[in-house]
Amino acid sequence: EIVMTQSPATLSVSPGERATLSCRASQSVSSNLAWYQQKPGQAPRLLIYGASTRATGIPARFSGSGSGTEFTLSISSLQSEDFAIYYCQQYDNWPYTFGQGTKLEIK
């Protein structure tokens, strides 16, 4: 099973600034990597798939990059609604696995 490791566990950023979240896979997952956002009491929302393709309706301030084992989710100019928990997920090798999450909090 591929282990997905996200860092940092918690990231404190001020509104209007840029946030950079990392996700590392224990072995290559090619570009089969998704990012999700989850707010308290809500279902996860797909942000990025294929490592860098924004899902329908996702604002352009969200961008994904990377391939193989190292991936990054960047959020430019943070808005108040962006403070949430973010998960990465690999869907290259079965069973598909998630990272433990990064909590993005207001600084």
Added chain:
Amino acid sequence: EVQLVESGGGLIQPGGSLRLSCAASGFTFSNFWLNWVRQVPGKGLVWVSRINTDGSRTDYADSVKGRFTISRDNAENTLYLQMNSLRAEDTALYHCARDFYGAYDHWGQGTPVAVSS
């Protein structure tokens, strides 16, 4: 609008059974693989099971294999998860999620399952 609405969760004693349902609307149900993903409060997401479009193929996490059964009714646009021999470690919020080439593009809010004596 795509909607997935889970139901059937509750408090159950160890060794008991529950059947979860996920009612779908807003898309052609029979065209999509579907999944169950669970989440322990305050912790991460764990994939549980998936089913193909006509129900002929199913997959399970090792932790639930032999105890859980996923199924679907394409005429009723409903996904199911039959959970038997429940354990304390099965306690979680259970989400259904629509498969999008391996990622999950729509999720339900989840139904809570608590296994405790």
